[in-house]
Amino acid sequence: MSFLVLLLVLWVEKFSSWRRHIQHDGPWLRLLARVEHSGTGAWAALVVLVLLPVALLGLLLVVLQPLAHGWLALPVHLLVLIYSLGRTDVLAALGPFRDAWRRGDSQAGYHVAERDLQLAEVDEERTLLQRVQAYLLWQGYQSFFAVIFWYALLGPLAALAYRLLALSGEQAQQPALREQALQLRHALDWLPVRVLAASFALVGNFMAVTRVVLHELLNWDIPAAQLVDKAGHAADDLAEPAPGEAGVASLDTLWQLLLRAAVLWYAAFALWALFF
Secondary structure, three states, X not given: OHHHHHHHHHHXXXXXXXXXXXXXXXXXXXXXXXXXXXXXXXXXXXXXXXXXXXXXXXXXXXXXXXXXXXXXHHHHHHHHHHHHOOOOOHHHHHHHHHHHHHHOOHHHHHHHHHHHOOOOOOOOHHHHHHHHHHHHHHHHHHHHHHHHHHHHHHXXXXXXXXXXXXXXXXXXXXXXXXXXXXXXXXXXXXXXXXXXXXXHHHHOOHHXXXXXXXXXXXXXXXXXXXXXXXXXXXXXXOOOOOOOHHHHHHXXXXXXXXXXXXXXXXXXXXXXXXXX
């Protein structure tokens, strides 16, 4: 059933607008505000914000699993997985930047990168394109690959826990709560980001990725965003950042790299479902 859910997620992403209707964080954000206002400690807050919703989901699945040979749980799996995907439409967010960069209008590029991509404090044209490339790779990883990795490995509870931790790290106002959520998310990112880096090696330049990433594979301290950026740039043999159409083309090649890695993952999931 898990592989069927993964296929249905692709269908929903491509042919429907369900994702916008499912990903409503309002109730959870109101819970976050109440928890922070109450002065609850970081660990206790995470129990309420992450562990409690995950436990309620687990209870619901326990109730549904014996019914209709488990098929009643399928829509719950699908809804949870869609909710757990990232909140950013990467291609739509990059659209204004791509237009500005294609025109060679670096000033407009700085403006839309700060407005749409939340990339601030960029003072060089070369650095700006590198930051946008890193943004594309990170959003592709955290919005999709990390979520489906944990879903395929441990089911919807793990996928939901990943997204709620991500939201806690992004939305929390209390420094202690935000820091604790980011640390736990770093732990959850450790394995899937390395699997994605290995996937980049298989669908891109194997030797370049190996040379750049191999010595970092067991490094606990390297941020996931930094590792996926290094692996993606090595896999695609990107040239020096360039203005105009060449710079836009580099974003296209990175997107194609992410698509090839996704195809590889789905092929691996299909073989796993077939033989195990």
